[in-house]
Amino acid sequence: MKILNLFFIGLLVSISSLASAQSDAEIEKMIVELHKPTKKISDSIGKLMQETKSKIETEIDSVVKENLKLRSDTLFNAFDDNAINELKQDFVFAKKYPNSLAALKLLRRHVNRFIGMNFYDTYVEVFQNFSPEIRNSEKGKEMAQNLQYFKQSKVGSTAPSFSLVDSNGKTISIDDFKGKQYVLIDFWASWCGPCREELPYIKELYKKYHQQGFEIISVAKDDKQDLWKKAIEKEQIESWRHIFTSEDNKNIIKNYNVNGIPHKVLIDKNGIIIGKWKGSGENNKHDLQQLLKSIFEAE
Template sequence: LVKEKVEFAKNTIRENRDDERFLKVLDIYVRNFLSLDEFEAELKMFSFQVQKTEACQRYFEFIKYARINTPGKQCIDFEMKGHDGKTIKFSDVYKKHKLVLIDFWASWCGACRATMPSIKKMYEVYHEKGVEVVSVSLDDNKEAWEKAYKEENIPWIDGSNLLGWKDPVTLWYAIRGIPHKVLVDQHGIIIDSGFYQLGSLEQKIDEYLHSHKN
């Protein structure tokens, strides 16, 4: 039934390939069922005029960065401000640790905050083994961000540019929703990403540390 609905939506979109509004239809009703290559192919079904629009170009940009954000690829360096107002450069952090977990979150994200206790437990176990956590808040309200930071009593590095979803880092790391986590090594190489189940994250950390004992 789902497959039939997706095919119906795809056919409807193709019948309206000159209408920019159907980009949103593709995004909402079809995108989650497509691979990156399939999604790109559907975008290219639109007329040249639609493909040139800002909205469509954003989708193409997302695809480009999504292909970069895969295991074995170099992560994109970024900067943000810490709670003390000082600049945090991500590459300065990962060079000092065996592994770094980037945790994308926000004060308004209930699912993100629900994972904080589990991340703390993981941090307590692995921090002394060379694992660091860097939280990147997608807040755009400083007071809300500061309040949530204090309420969660976050012991690791936490920063934000207070740009919300307009922060370029959301595009660079191909983030469609949060919580979203990315694990990188001391060279900035992506080990894996996603980690909606923290058990799989701990398993990945254990495997890496075991194979990189020296």
């Protein structure tokens, strides 16, 4: 009888696991259907973006080229707006299925992306709505950790502290600048094309505002120090501080929630994050420039 009872208990566990798997499989199918409208839009915009990029690369006329760049920015905005609309509908969907790992997976999909930067409170609300079993699962614990990194690196938070050795062998800490300077941390790499394309623009900002209390710390996600040092020299950006992230000091990447580059963080004199930009593009450049202008040209 005891053996029989154990058999039925095992059978019930198997059936329960199968039902859960089927349920998540069904939910995943629902998610595919849910995303069809936004996917159609993103595919369409993506095609236009690629066509515009190709035209920019081959266009000789400077006026036409500038207009193409403006069109590219408009398309980027439309692409992001569509992605944000998808994120909002995913929040609603995930909240309907608090016992589903598939719904948690859906939420995790966006958490580190640019479009999710301004939705921390919503992420927390939806995550807390999941059942204790889902929150305490392996994926749930990973999500909780992601949200912690998100919280400490978002605009309005105190910048995570660090103490690292720069390219000149000198120790550098974010606390060194408190009460003195605004600091832009620029996460980049020698192999990152978009990162290096932005350096002339960054150099202009440094030249314009450095004497007024603007400092830059470049943090490289490079694999080889020699390539990193060659890039610094070639781009002529020795004027500011540089940090190479090795296996021993990669916590700065996690603590600032950096998942892709370029990634920029602006910190005020009180050590508070006041700006954050993921990715490249004219919109990000414009936002950073306007924020610095409001700080230094208003003082």
